Amino acid sequence: MNATIADTYEIAMGRWSRRLSRSFLDYVAAPSCGSLVDVGCGTGSLTLAAATRYPKADIVGIDLIPDYLTDALRSSAPNVRFETGDASALPFADDSFDTAFSQLLLNDLDGPAGAVGEMVRVTRANGTIAATVWDRVGGLTFIRLFLDVAAIVAGADGEDLRAQVFDVPYQNEDALFDLWSEAGLEEVDTTTIAVRMDFIDFDDYWQALMGAHSLIRVFYANQPADLAHEIQQATRRAYLGGKPDGRRSLVASALAVRGVVSP
Structure with missing residues (x-):
């Protein structure tokens, strides 16, 4: 469905x-x-x-x-x-x-x-x-985590995505x-x-992230498969923070x- x-x-x-x-x-x-x-x-x-x-x-x-x-x-x-x-x-x-x-x-x-x-x-x-x-700029942690990873891993394209998502009139x-x-x-x-914002595990976080903003969905879908995988895995490591997968509670x-x- x-x-x-x-x-x-x-x-x-x-x-x-x-x-x-x-x-x-x-x-x-x-x-x-x-x-x-x-x-x-x-x-x-x-x-x-x-x-x-x-x-x-x-x-x-x-x-x-x-x-x-x-x-x-x-x-x-x-x-x-x-x-x-x-x-x-x-x-x-x-x-x-x-x-x-x-x-x-x-x-x-x-x-x-x-x-x-x-x-x-x-x-x-x-x-x-x-x-x-x-x-968005200072307090939406679950999006900021991904955008910072994208800016590091994908270079200029990731930096452009971060700038677009943060480009709002009331900051x-x-x-x-x-x-x-x-x-x-x-x-x-x-x-x-x-x-x-409480997440059951990384999969829950990722599903929420991909629905959070159309620019993020389009950016990720348009990446080459190997780069998309690298971005996702780097985001996963950031989410885990060196601990086993599971519940995380992020401030927004x-x-x-x-x-x-x-x-």
Whole structure:
């Protein structure tokens, strides 16, 4: 059976985005009742975490990719509905929500400022706007491990891959602070959230890695067989760290920002 895009995401990142969701919701501190929108909801990690935490809230998850919004996801919680739509042109009226948040989206958009502007537009005065993104350069250890190996073993091609994966607009808290401030939000605050990424063994790690980023998959698939094998074995040695294969727990960090819509 061919894996769907939702299956691939769940293997590579879904389990970690669910773990991140819990800490991110602590930071957002949304009202326990009211209306919330999860922009770029993907397979629903944050949406469903919010539904569990706020059973009296009305929660909407929206994503541009309909394949993420499976039938099982759509029927997963009574206080949630899912819609297909563009983060840069949200299909909601002004002042529709009390809180708007987004997890692991902004660094994958061509125009993040437009999406933030839309979140502000659809949120009522004094409502909260919040977002979090992986700290790719400084805190996404499981990807960094492979990228450093690729840069050493594959030379310039590996260095180019590392640069492309790390070439994201928001690489620190200051950049997110500026984005929120420029959107006219008040009481802007930032933080770094740390989570653990636990792998059963190297095979589990490798499967997650190959689903984590399209550039990594394409790079590895295009390598000559002998070089691909060398990269994989060098990555395995780095994962093992001189110990027998088995469970490893790697730290990952995410950058988060929140602000309040001005009255």
